[in-house]
Amino acid sequence: MRIGELSDKAGVSVRALRYYEEQGLLTADRSASGQRHYGEQAADRVQLIQNLYAAGLSSRTIAEVLPCVDAKVNTPESRALLSAERDRIDAQITQLTAARDRLDAVIAFAATPASGCAYQTA
CATH class of the missing domain: 1.10.287 (Helix Hairpins)
Structure with missing residues (x-):
């Protein structure tokens, strides 16, 4: 899905998604024309990131935790x-x-x- 679709689905701004990408919290594939394309699980990941931010975790702490979440270890x-x-x-x-x-x-x-x-x- 493209960035606007993810924004709508996850209920966050496009700017927030770009920030998450800059912080290494979210990744996207790029098309030949440079458009971002996200996988189906991206909305779930955005919700997790949002929940961790809401709990007061910093982007640095979230970046440290997410690899463990991804690997389920x-x-x-x-x-x-x-x-x-x-x-x-x-x-x-x-x-x-x-x-x-x-x-x-x-x-x-x-x-x-x-x-x-x-x-x-x-």
């Missing part, structure tokens, strides 16, 4: 890297949960008639 080094990333994500989840709980408390307090919350939207 892992090494002690890749397990350590992934464990460290998982621990970072867990800490982030803990912080976000605490922030949400504080907001819930403020929302509940503000909903009481005598809360005195003076915040108004314009």
Whole structure:
């Protein structure tokens, strides 16, 4: 499939796909005229890349992990890297949960008639 088709199928911009290629995260074959052509699994790979970015992994870390994903093997080094990333994500989840709980408390307090919350939207 061509880059526009992959963009539509994966729900990402053409610019993002070109960036992934520059970072070595995604590969494409080139036609004689230079057009990119991606295999059928490219959309799945883009979704994986998007999920890893959403989890906060850097493009460098993703580039280190993807060969293990492609080969369906892992090494002690890749397990350590992934464990460290998982621990970072867990800490982030803990912080976000605490922030949400504080907001819930403020929302509940503000909903009481005598809360005195003076915040108004314009």
